Amino acid sequence: MKYVSTRGQAPALGFEETMLSGLARDGGLYVPETIPQMSHADIRALHGLPYEEVAYRVMRPFVGDAFDDATFMRLIENAYASFGHAARAPLVQLAPGHFLAELFHGPTLAFKDFAMQLIGQMFEEALKRRGDRVTIVGATSGDTGSAAIEAFRGLDAVDVFILYPHGRVSEVQRRQMTTPTEANVHAIALDGHFDDCQARLKDMFNHFEFRDAVRLAGVNSINWGRVLAQVVYFFTSAVALGAPDRRVSFTVPTGNFGDIFAGYIAKRMGLPIDKLVVATNQNDILHRCLSTGDYLTDSVAPSISPSMDIQVSSNFERALFDAYGRDGAAIAQLMDELKAGGFHVSQGALEKLREDFTSGRASEVETLAMITRAHATMGELLCPHSAIGVHVAERHLDPAVPMVTLATAHPAKFPDAVEQASGLRPPLPERMADLFDRPERVTRAANDLTELETLIKERIAL
Ligand SMILES: Cc1ncc(COP(=O)(O)O)c(C=O)c1O
Numbered sequence: 001m002k003y004v005s006t007r008g009q010a011p012a013l014g015f016e017e018t019m020l021s022g023l024a025r026d027g028g029l030y031v032p033e034t035i036p037q038m039s040h041a042d043i044r045a046l047h048g049l050p051y052e053e054v055a056y057r058v059m060r061p062f063v064g065d066a067f068d069d070a071t072f073m074r075l076i077e078n079a080y081a082s083f084g085h086a087a088r089a090p091l092v093q094l095a096p097g098h099f100l101a102e103l104f105h106g107p108t109l110a111f112k113d114f115a116m117q118l119i120g121q122m123f124e125e126a127l128k129r130r131g132d133r134v135t136i137v138g139a140t141s142g143d144t145g146s147a148a149i150e151a152f153r154g155l156d157a158v159d160v161f162i163l164y165p166h167g168r169v170s171e172v173q174r175r176q177m178t179t180p181t182e183a184n185v186h187a188i189a190l191d192g193h194f195d196d197c198q199a200r201l202k203d204m205f206n207h208f209e210f211r212d213a214v215r216l217a218g219v220n221s222i223n224w225g226r227v228l229a230q231v232v233y234f235f236t237s238a239v240a241l242g243a244p245d246r247r248v249s250f251t252v253p254t255g256n257f258g259d260i261f262a263g264y265i266a267k268r269m270g271l272p273i274d275k276l277v278v279a280t281n282q283n284d285i286l287h288r289c290l291s292t293g294d295y296l297t298d299s300v301a302p303s304i305s306p307s308m309d310i311q312v313s314s315n316f317e318r319a320l321f322d323a324y325g326r327d328g329a330a331i332a333q334l335m336d337e338l339k340a341g342g343f344h345v346s347q348g349a350l351e352k353l354r355e356d357f358t359s360g361r362a363s364e365v366e367t368l369a370m371i372t373r374a375h376a377t378m379g380e381l382l383c384p385h386s387a388i389g390v391h392v393a394e395r396h397l398d399p400a401v402p403m404v405t406l407a408t409a410h411p412a413k414f415p416d417a418v419e420q421a422s423g424l425r426p427p428l429p430e431r432m433a434d435l436f437d438r439p440e441r442v443t444r445a446a447n448d449l450t451e452l453e454t455l456i457k458e459r460i461a462l
């Protein structure tokens with residue numbers, strides 16, 4: 001299995017190199033050259049299997065010879081052992097035909113744990129075998145950072161630097177990143193918003209002298225391994241509702257387009273998915289683009305769903321690559337236009353995108369109202385991101401096709417918004433009960449590439 005860049009100018013790589021290198025050297029994102037297929041019989045055979053076994057069967061063809069069968073299974077089992085629910089991604093029914101996939105039972109209470117716990121295992125195994133070490137730099141609007149720190153804290157072969165937007169993550173998210181005591185963990189509060197963090201991270205990958213000197217690696221959804229691990233719960237959810245003998249739709253609270261792109265990969269593998277609904281908050285560039293074809297960046301408006309306060313949606317590039325017939329030069333041209341503020345998706349590409357994706361948005365008022373109503377009438381306390389999903393999903397229900405909305409974070413990560421809407425302040429799980437008493441350790445930094453690179457080099461003593 002080979003991976004190719006969306007910009008067409010970087011060498012094709014195997015799974016392990018793709019995973020360890022992050023961004024392609026031409027600035028693009030890696031995608032599989034071909035998508036492995038699962039027949040209806042293969043999908044039917046997933047019924048009743050434990051999550052780990054489904055994960056193995058879905059991901060195995062993508063991994064090639066990077067790990068032997070027994071090792072790959074062991075890594076998967078290790079990855080999900082710390083989850084607080086036996087089903088890993090349980091489904092609950094919200095209303096007739098509408099289900100919620102609870103993806104927040106991992107160690108940091110967000111869906112990021114599904115992929116991050118696994119790539120933590122895969123990095124450790126691959127680096128041990130190679131006798132190598134890497135510097136991970138991650139950009140976060142709150143959840144990727146805490147999940148990455150949890151997955152990589154204390155590992156000898158890794159330093160992990162997380163850039164988060166100062167003052168724009170929830171207090172729980174911030175403390176998850178700033179309170180770990182391990183010396184290989186470095187939380188950096190950047191003066192800017194998430195898009196600045198992600199842009200500086202991509203600048204570092206494109207600055208080869210720095211990239212090679214620190215052995216830079218990425219664990220954002222830039223990393224194909226992240227997307228791959230997220231494909232699995234689309235399968236477990238759909239199979240639980242009758243796939244492949246019944247079509248299923250998904251609504252995904254969306255920011256960087258990684259999670260919904262994982263759904264698209266599941267569909268391309270053969271899972272009978274009807275609609276993939278992109279649900280955005282007021283930072284709705286994806287909804288506007290799918291509605292009009294214009295992908296035009298605007299200033300980010302801070303919201304009560306801070307993890308989705310994103311305007312430059314990294315993985316949309318992967319979807320565009322397919323929509324433009326895998327024409328790397330066309331994608332490179334669009335990404336150049338994006339630097340100047342945006343681009344227009346061609347009519348043909350827009351029609352291709354609309355074959356798979358539809359979209360909706362929720363305002364701040366609608367998000368709060370959804371939390372209130374879900375608590376009062378559905379018995380579910382939703383985080384603001386998940387509430388956006390449920391709000392948008394309700395506008396795309398079809399009596400003939402079950403809808404699954406992904407609940408991407410635990411409500412206790414965003415207690416202020418949840419309390420405002422429901423009157424309930426959800427408690428953190430027991431194992432995190434002292435989070436607010438632990439001392440914080442964080443470095444404040446300007447939105448400046450040279451300053452950030454110097455800081456990282458000093459910390460790893462280069
Ligand atoms: C809680 C939560 N919901 C939704 C999203 C959006 O997911 P994606 O960036 O994969 O679109 C994020 C951040 O990525 C998140 O942290």
Ligand SMILES: N[C@@H](CCOP(=O)(O)O)C(=O)O
Nearest residue numbers: 140141142143144220221307
């Ligand atoms: N919402 C994310 C933003 C980064 O997304 P990623 O999936 O590319 O890592 C976050 O919580 O950090």
